[in-house]
Amino acid sequence: MRQIPHWIDGAAVAGTGPRRLPVWDPATGEAQAEIAAATAGEVRAAVLAARAAFPAWRAASLSRRAEVMFRFRELVDAHRKEIAGQLSAEHGKTTADALGEVARGLENAEFAAGAPYLLRGGYSEGASSGVDVYSIRQPLGVVAGITPFNFPAMVPMWMFCNALVCGNTFVLKPSEKDPSVSLLLADLLRRAGLPDGAFNVVQGDKEAVDTLIADPDVQALSFVGSTPVARSIYEAGTRAGKRVQALGGAKNHMVVLPDADIAAAADAAVSAGYGSAGERCMAVSVVVAVGAVADPLVDAIAERVHRIRVGAASDPDAEMGPLISREHRDRVAGYLTLADEDARIVVDGRRTTPTDADGFFLGPSLVDRVPTGSALYTDEIFGPVLSVVRVDTYDEALALVNGNEYGNGTAIFTRDGGVARRFQYDVLCGMVGINVPIPVPVAYYSFGGWKASLFGDLHMYGPEGIAFYTRTKVVTSRWPDPATSEVDLGFPKVR
Template sequence: MKYPRMQNFINGRFTDIDSTRLLTITSPTDGRELALMPCSTAADLDAAVNAAKAAFPAWSQTPIKERVQVFFRYKYLLERDLQELAELVSEENGKTLGEAIAEIEKCIELTEFATSLPQLVTGEILEVSKGVECRTEHVPLGVVASIVPFNFPSMVPNWTIPNALTLGNCMIIKPSEKVPLSLARIAALLKEAGLPDGVFNIVNGDSEIVNAICDHPSIEAVSFVGSTKVAKLVYQRATGQLKRCLALGGAKNHLLVLPDAKPDMTAQNVVASMSGCAGQRCMAASAMVAVGQVDHIIDKICAEAGKVIPGKNLGAVINRESKEKIERYITEAEQQGARILIDGRNTVVEGKEQGSYVGPTVIDYVKPDMAVAREEIFGPVISILRTNTVDEALAIENANPYGNAAAVYTQNGSLARYIIEKANAGMIGVNIGVPVPREPFSFGGWNESKFGVGDITGKSSIEFWSKLKKTTTKWNPEAGINWMS
């Protein structure tokens, strides 16, 4: 194994996990075994929660202007170690180094937003009657938890860590059992940045720990990012224990391509959206709705897809099981009458024969009832559905149960506005295929892409990670009695 056996991070120290249930962490790029990860038990979670509870009084009472100094230093450390962090992400997740660098750069941006929180949570004060003042202030919840996925080993944890901790909470985080290495490195950086012991804790494991987090009586709030199936289960279980929960699920994002779209720009953008991070992102283009005569654009999409080379500018999917699942979707669509324009099945990268690669795949003449049109494939695959009108295209998009993102390619401003208003998704792009808002705007979809209120990043996250205290005061008895007193 390249790396030592995985440990939990509890109370500022890496600690051994006393478990006989072991999982092997394997690099998708070439099949190399990276590390062994024992699965934690409920007792390990108790230890982490107890450490967080012990740290909470001092951390929560530290002024936010002082708490945020940790994240100024953490931002510097992310910048200092950017290359090393990116290489680790690429190794354990399989994405290209360039994509991994972009992921760490996003972590830096997320941390930068957290450093602005003292200016955003100042509260309000108003003299509401003679001698009577009302004020509001954001106070932390206590011990909170974050459950994160495999597709962004560093970025998604940083959706929650800087904001939740700057707002005064203490955190338990559970990394994906497929990619636990990056979070261990993040823990070391937070320690180096001066975060007090116990404020941030990692508990490694599988579904057993997810359930234990949802059930633990001392955890006040849970965030989750993963598949819709599991997001629903987590949301129901956590809220059933009367916790706050924000659970982000999967997606089936539709790109509407109109005949007046700029062919070169559209083709480049569609291919980048469907193949970036090997299609393993909930904002990836998964279905393209061709409105009217756009064959000239589809031809260019195929030409662009031919420039995407597995092992060079296209990373691996997370494991062999995922590769096989994606290829089954493609085969089933072909058997049902769809036309495979670019076929990424049976891809093998020379020198990395044990890697898990799927080539870029373009499927035309897909029908709305086919699985490739309805289900999240999570691979570098785009399905093309054909319609005659914008309203027909919108009907397909809006029949989709998910609601993360939708996009339109057009040069017609009024049509773009019409689609923005009618599309049933939380994040909309116009001539952009991955419409992820930049900070301070928040990330979050609708429908079966999100369960809970609010968003997970940006200003919207403040309401999730804190509670509002309202105080009314009167210190001058000479003001007399009025309706407020």
């Protein structure tokens, strides 16, 4: 069985822990590799390597750090097919989805390459007589990232690109379900010129996370995952005196008004609901159909769902791949059993699953007339199940979105600019799309939700990412005024 190592102090290091965790091939259902879950000692070794590398990397000039990030960006671009192939092999997403993930990750490296501009401070000359005041941004030290299985390349790049270019050193704990991409990224950072120890990877599970939280040398933690885990990490990390940003779950609503372009809305619902098998925190999981649009919209979505080809990434025509594990597939399918009782199943993914496949496949499902008290509506399913909730008015739709415990992303489809403007003003959500189903911000804005979708006060990547990985220092200075000083400054005094 292939062994997936850690990456500590600039090199791959074989794990020595006694607990072995399998890495599955979701397309075949077979174990393809395993990791030795990191021990507390191995996590500590990674943190110590990062601590030792910090002084020199922190002292590197802004132009030097930006140069490394630019080289890294070029290397990722040159190896995007290799990275995408590894993503597909361990996550199961189609080649198109994998290449899209790499592209979105690259945006963050491009943004971080602007560090000389992003890390500028402010300056006030003559704040008082002979006194100048200015602010500077400085790195925190050793920071850590804990990332999910659904975007094993992009989400780490949300974190470490900004963290490194700000002068921090980094320890990554990727998902144990698809860990190999982290090693590809580590090697590309090394080839880009990042000093040994500045970026480290520990393979593992909760034990590794708990060790990072408790380590006194880790100054900050970034996390993306489910809400219960996000809340736990935020509480434990802040209790340990660390800066924490913890992004949690989602239940993203797409509101469709009666005046919307039904074809465009149906296309959007299908791509946003079933892309990457629905394993996205920004996936649309609830379509809120307002008034008379419901019947034609459901028909249009159903017609498109029937055409989705499910298959392995090796199938060039596949539009949706398998789920990440057998347990997760069975959990998602269990919600369709609830739908048999509570709602009307329009397309049943259990019946459209490829019969000749041995992997963790589940066909896309569409469920209409879902009650808001059903687990189909309240739970974050994280799979290819799209629910339709019918309401009579815009105000009911807005109340539904605002009353949900999550506030990650939402969208509205309409031809009415006034209503769209009202929606963006009134909706309680961190990211809003207007005729855009998945409003993931470009890298020069920041990503994050509201309510139970975020624990902490700073969102991920972009300007808020720079703020998270730095702390400001204000300097107040006084120097002799050359016009009045009795000290000979070597030039004529101004009269």
